[in-house]
Amino acid sequence: MDEDDCMVSVAKFYLEFTVGESCGKCTPCRIGNKRMLEILTRITEGKGEMADLDQLQNLATVIKDSALCGLGQTSPNPVLSTLSNFRDEYVEHVRAHKCRAKKCKALLTYTIDPLRCKGCSACAKSCPAQAIMGETRKPHVINPYVCIRCGMCISRCHFGAISVI
Ligand code: SF4
Ligand code: SF4
Ligand code: SF4
Structure with missing residues (x-):
């Protein structure tokens, strides 16, 4: 450990x-x-x-x-x-309400950095909860109340725009 x-x-x-x-x-x-x-x-x-x-x-x-x-x-x-x-x-x-090791799913918040986001929608297409919204080529946003914290979006973003805090 x-x-x-x-x-x-x-x-x-x-x-x-x-x-x-x-x-x-x-x-x-x-x-x-x-x-x-x-x-x-x-x-x-x-x-x-x-x-x-x-x-x-x-x-x-x-x-x-x-x-x-x-x-x-x-x-x-x-x-x-x-x-x-x-x-x-x-x-x-x-x-x-913070888990510093990022192991407690309920305490995690997934966010998109609008400066890095290219609006490619790859994350939105992969989100099983349809928690990501945004127009093509414009910064997307994650609805924290809909997000089920599966982490799928992070692996889909090739621009390092999504982080978890
Ligand atoms: S309930 Fe637990 S402590 Fe009590 S005898 Fe059974 S295993 Fe042992
Ligand atoms: S995959 Fe990354 S760059 Fe594309 S819309 Fe999502 S956050 Fe933005
Ligand atoms: S963590 Fe999962 S549910 Fe939350 S926005 Fe990303 S893909 Fe969607």
Whole structure:
């Protein structure tokens, strides 16, 4: 892992695994991990709140202390570790709705630089959501409310006019 990885997404990835593996015998693992996964999902979708970070910390600590077996006792580790070492990334997701690693799709915004755009319409033709508008040979624009953030347009533009922020 490096700076191209989103630490919130990494914690979510491991939790998805443990939620899937939980046998369901004890409550902390069966229900607590699901609640943590719901919170992490909200954060990666830009719907998180600062109170969620405390909630995550509390849940993770309780689950770690009270789960019956090693799976539940270790499942909160990625959450605790990333919260401790990369808390700024969590705060960025919640407050600025920004994923610096550009891994959380819901937080990405695709834009066209009008100075670089030649109006060739290649991007518009490839867009599965028909989110790109513009007349031929004039700068095109992306409607952020329609864009599904698939990234297709970037690969179609030969003029480097599309970027993601
Ligand atoms: S901690 Fe162990 S016993 Fe408890 S639900 Fe998870 S896998 Fe089952
Ligand atoms: S492919 Fe690039 S140059 Fe062509 S319309 Fe889209 S953004 Fe503009
Ligand atoms: S990211 Fe996908 S949906 Fe959004 S404008 Fe580009 S091609 Fe269309």
